[in-house]
Amino acid sequence: FTIHHVGKPTPLPLIPHNDNMKWLVGDIPFIAKLAKERGGVSYAFDDTALRLGPVSQVVIGLGASWIGRTFGLGQVIVILADSQEIHDLLVNRAAEFDRSKLVNNLFAATLPQGMLALPTDQQFKHHKRYLGITMTNPYLARMTPRIVDRMQELVDLWSVAAKRLAVGSSAEVAFNALDDIRLSSIDVIASITFGTSFDGVKASLEYLERNPFTSPSSRPAIPKLVADLEVLLDTIGKGIFFPVPTLLPWWTRTFNHKWRKALTSTHGYLRSRLYSARADYELEAEHNTSKKPVAHRADNVLDIILEREREDQTRGAKTLTETEIIDELTTFALGGSETTAATMQWSVKILCKHRVVQYKLRTELLNNLPVINTRPPTYTEISDETNLPYLSAVMYEILRCSRTAAAIDRDVTCDTTLLGYPIPKGTRLQMPIGMVQQLENEGSKHVTDALDSVRNASSLRGRKTGYWSASDAHLFKPERWLRPDGSFNATAGPWLPFSYGFRGCFGQKLALIQLRLFLTITQFNFFFDALPEELNGWKSYETVTSHPVQCYVRPIPWDNVDMSLFR
Numbered sequence: 012f013t014i015h016h017v018g019k020p021t022p023l024p025l026i027p028h029n030d031n032m033k034w035l036v037g038d039i040p041f042i043a044k045l046a047k048e049r050g051g052v053s054y055a056f057d058d059t060a061l062r063l064g065p066v067s068q069v070v071i072g073l074g075a076s077w078i079g080r081t082f083g084l085g086q087v088i089v090i091l092a093d094s095q096e097i098h099d100l101l102v103n104r105a106a107e108f109d110r111s112k113l114v115n116n117l118f119a120a121t122l123p124q125g126m127l128a129l130p131t132d133q134q135f136k137h138h139k140r141y142l143g144i145t146m147t148n149p150y151l152a153r154m155t156p157r158i159v160d161r162m163q164e165l166v167d168l169w170s171v172a173a174k175r176l177a178v179g180s181s182a183e184v185a186f187n188a189l190d191d192i193r194l195s196s197i198d199v200i201a202s203i204t205f206g207t208s209f210d211g212v213k214a215s216l217e218y219l220e221r222n223p224f225t226s227p228s229s230r231p232a233i234p235k236l237v238a239d240l241e242v243l244l245d246t247i248g249k250g251i252f253f254p255v256p257t258l259l260p261w262w263t264r265t266f267n268h269k270w271r272k273a274l275t276s277t278h279g280y281l282r283s284r285l286y287s288a289r290a291d292y293e294l295e296a297e298h299n300t301s302k303k304p305v306a307h308r309a310d311n312v313l314d315i316i317l318e319r320e321r322e323d324q325t326r327g328a329k330t331l332t333e334t335e336i337i338d339e340l341t342t343f344a345l346g347g348s349e350t351t352a353a354t355m356q357w358s359v360k361i362l363c364k365h366r367v368v369q370y371k372l373r374t375e376l377l378n379n380l381p382v383i384n385t386r387p388p389t390y391t392e393i394s395d396e397t398n399l400p401y402l403s404a405v406m407y408e409i410l411r412c413s414r415t416a417a418a419i420d421r422d423v424t425c426d427t428t429l430l431g432y433p434i435p436k437g438t439r440l441q442m443p444i445g446m447v448q449q450l451e452n453e454g455s456k457h458v459t460d461a462l463d464s465v466r467n468a469s470s471l472r473g474r475k476t477g478y479w480s481a482s483d484a485h486l487f488k489p490e491r492w493l494r495p496d497g498s499f500n501a502t503a504g505p506w507l508p509f510s511y512g513f514r515g516c517f518g519q520k521l522a523l524i525q526l527r528l529f530l531t532i533t534q535f536n537f538f539f540d541a542l543p544e545e546l547n548g549w550k551s552y553e554t555v556t557s558h559p560v561q562c563y564v565r566p567i568p569w570d571n572v573d574m575s576l577f578r
């Protein structure tokens with residue numbers, strides 16, 4: 012009886028939990044089953060929240076029992092699935108709910124001094140201030156032509172590949188675009204960070220041109236540096252399944268030789284870029300008399316870092332060490348490419364299924380942005396939500412439906428309450444943002460309203476967004492973001508793809524401009540034809556982000572499209 016009692020998983024009191032927890036292991040079998048069936052652990056949290064309400068919990072191992080907590084044999088994960096409370100918690104209660112150590116541990120071996128791995132301390136704040144300029148409007152405006160060039164390379168590559176489909180030299184009806192988009196995203200980040208692209212897409216184009224009879228899906232081996240970044244990303248992603256998170260950085264450093272090799276060669280490259288940028292910068296600094304702010308003249312992220320370094324040295328303030336700079340460059344290369352690539356891959360899949368959306372988007376571009384016929388749009392033109400409401404609606408809807416970041420985590424830093432439930436210090440909190448933005452609808456309004464009596468004071472100031480309609484919340488429908496007069500409404504319903512608050516996504520502005528340009532430039536040039544179901548299934552696999560398993564595309568130049576399809 013005593014053994015049975017000691018091994019019984021213990022949930023936190025009062026908070027709803029799954030009934031069928033198993034002895035010693037709690038909800039682990041349930042989580043494993045859903046992860047296997049649906050392609051990611053996040054589905055177990057979504058499922059629990061959908062059944063049990065706005066606050067629920069899953070129990071890992073022995074859960075909250077004394078033995079579980081004392082010997083690391085148990086943990087409780089509280090799930091918060093109410094968009095109003097999530098927003099309030101991220102924006103107003105950051106001191107009580109800090110970035111989770113689990114997430115920091117995932118990145119700690121690869122970029123220990125980078126923002127993704129740092130707790131919210133002075134060092135993190137210093138880094139964020141240092142790099143903040145890279146996300147300002149003037150800097151992103153200067154980077155826009157480079158992003159346009161990368162997107163144009165993708166269009167050129169797809170034009171060549173699509174011609175091979177069209178002339179029937181291949182039995183393939185579509186080609187695999189997964190790697191093209193991934194390389195394009197890395198090329199964008201490299202152009203912004205170092206001032207030069209890795210030319211991954213260009214190499215694919217040259218390869219297809221050199222091999223006129225090869226399959227439209229055929230591509231050269233990916234560049235070595237990109238392959239190394241893939242190894243790093245893969246290691247970080249697999250860390251989610253490591254049983255003792257605190258030991259993960261040590262384990263990776265000690266036993267993962269492939270990772271070590273990839274990191275050494277990535278660091279070698281980044282260091283060489285840093286040294287040559289420093290040499291150039293010092294040479295130019297002697298002649299540079301410009302009084303313009305750095306965001307208006309820096310050529311790349313390295314320049315910004317070096318400029319700030321000089322300012323800080325002059326003021327006698329603390330500068331970033333070489334390790335810190337290298338780790339932040341790694342943060343850009345990894346954090347800035349994978350998420351955006353996955354979202355672009357999801358957008359291709361979604362658009363293939365929605366031909367009328369493509370037609371409406373192109374019509375808006377031709378009518379409201381006619382300059383696109385003669386030159387690429389500028390940052391100001393492409394970001395104008397008033398002029399391009401449908402583009403904004405499509406982009407927001409893609410980010411809502413693609414669930415690239417399925418969930419975010421926080422650690423509870425002190426005993427507190429959440430929607431009336433007591434939550435002890437040290438509890439892990441998970442917010443299934445992907446599910447909430449997609450499924451929270453007016454059908455749950457009575458549940459949400461009933462929580463007003465237990466909401467935190469800052470949350471009571473009011474809900475920031477509307478509700479989705481219950482009948483179509485699960486569907487892809489950009490029109491939900493438009494008011495009756497056709498204008499764009501960013502607060503039409505819950506939308507949290509980048510999270511919020513001080514630890515929300517650092518690169519949101521860059522990601523948004525990249526997505527806008529991707530949609531604009533590809534949709535201006537091509538119609539993405541519908542694909543057979545076996546080439547456009549909805550299976551995903553989850554690492555830190557959620558990726559599609561397949562991404563095929565059959566781009567058709569608009570001149571060759573039968574317009575009667577849209578009448």
Ligand code: HEM
Nearest residue numbers: 126346347350351354416419509510514515516517518522
């Ligand atoms: C569609 C693309 C993207 C999505 C959906 C996305 C989403 C997210 C999410 C959900 C978080 C976690 C926030 C939290 O825990 O509250 C995050 C963090 C972060 N993202 Fe992004 N992201 C994207 C693109 C980018 C880009 C382009 C960069 C470029 C540098 C970037 C850099 C970062 C960094 C550095 C953090 C950590 C911030 C911190 O620790 O405070 N992200 N992102």
